[in-house]
Amino acid sequence: MLLNSLHIPTVCSIISPNHTTPNLRRFCSSTHPHPPLLLRFRTSHRENIRYLKTLGIVSNNNRPPSQEFIDRILSLLNFLKSNGFSEADFRRLSSICPRLFSSGIDPTDIAPVFDFLTDELTASPDDSCGLILRCPGILFSDVEFCLRPTLLFLRGLGLENLNLPTTLNAHLLNTRVERLIPKLRFLKSLGFSDEESAKVCVRLPAIFGYSIENNLGPKVEYLVKEMKRDVEELKLFPQYFAFSLKNRIVPRHLHLKERNVQVPLKRMLLWSDQRFYAKWK
Numbered sequence: 001m002l003l004n005s006l007h008i009p010t011v012c013s014i015i016s017p018n019h020t021t022p023n024l025r026r027f028c029s030s031t032h033p034h035p036p037l038l039l040r041f042r043t044s045h046r047e048n049i050r051y052l053k054t055l056g057i058v059s060n061n062n063r064p065p066s067q068e069f070i071d072r073i074l075s076l077l078n079f080l081k082s083n084g085f086s087e088a089d090f091r092r093l094s095s096i097c098p099r100l101f102s103s104g105i106d107p108t109d110i111a112p113v114f115d116f117l118t119d120e121l122t123a124s125p126d127d128s129c130g131l132i133l134r135c136p137g138i139l140f141s142d143v144e145f146c147l148r149p150t151l152l153f154l155r156g157l158g159l160e161n162l163n164l165p166t167t168l169n170a171h172l173l174n175t176r177v178e179r180l181i182p183k184l185r186f187l188k189s190l191g192f193s194d195e196e197s198a199k200v201c202v203r204l205p206a207i208f209g210y211s212i213e214n215n216l217g218p219k220v221e222y223l224v225k226e227m228k229r230d231v232e233e234l235k236l237f238p239q240y241f242a243f244s245l246k247n248r249i250v251p252r253h254l255h256l257k258e259r260n261v262q263v264p265l266k267r268m269l270l271w272s273d274q275r276f277y278a279k280w281k
Contacts, residue, residue, distance in 0.1 A: 045070065055087065056094035057101045072106055079107035083114055084125040089133060097136035105139075116143045121151060121173070123163040130165025131173070138174050146176050153177045157198045159205055168206055175208065186212050190220065190231045200238040207241055219245050227253050229265070237265045256280060 048070050052058040093100055117128040132138055141147050150173055162169050187197035210216050219241055223229050234240055243249055252268055259280055
């Protein structure tokens, strides 16, 4: 059986050009008889189902999907592929974010996110794909109420290179501003100025993902009450918050205390176990 281009309803045929985004217009504009980014496979319903099963989108345990469902999924896959995603990426997305292929999403819903990543975050197509693969929830975030305010907030603090496809960047971008602000308030409650709090966040952006009740608070309490140190040390070494209280901070502090040794936090925590325990036997 010959392979042909998909003959499916496309968003281009039902959406006015005035209501499309740059990424969606690029997706719709190809006039080449066999566009290189267009998925091409057998057009029979059975073969399409088999193809989607290889991607993990359709399960053998469920009832056969309708033609409408197949058409919508194929249109979505075509759009994703036009933005740099591969079939291996589809398999990963179907595994870590099945909601993407089961919630009625079509290209018009997610095109604004791709435009935001390209135009405002200045991410390359590869970087955009990398960010989405690390946090598919980005595709479900509202650009106006979540992604853009968060980007402006983080840049205002001084964070850079947010376009790089790291897990931390992806999840930071997908976090609403109101969930970021409490970490700054916590630092200010320790006596840090606005500028000092911002510098801590720039040096340790992962702090936005730490729980105040279960992580930051207990570590500050141990620093002050048990280690008898000043919170001023955290301005010099905010990475203190990144280390495990139980597995790193407490045992090393007690080891030094038994030997009546006092060293800077950086030296106490950054050294490897081999180097640390060899230095203070």
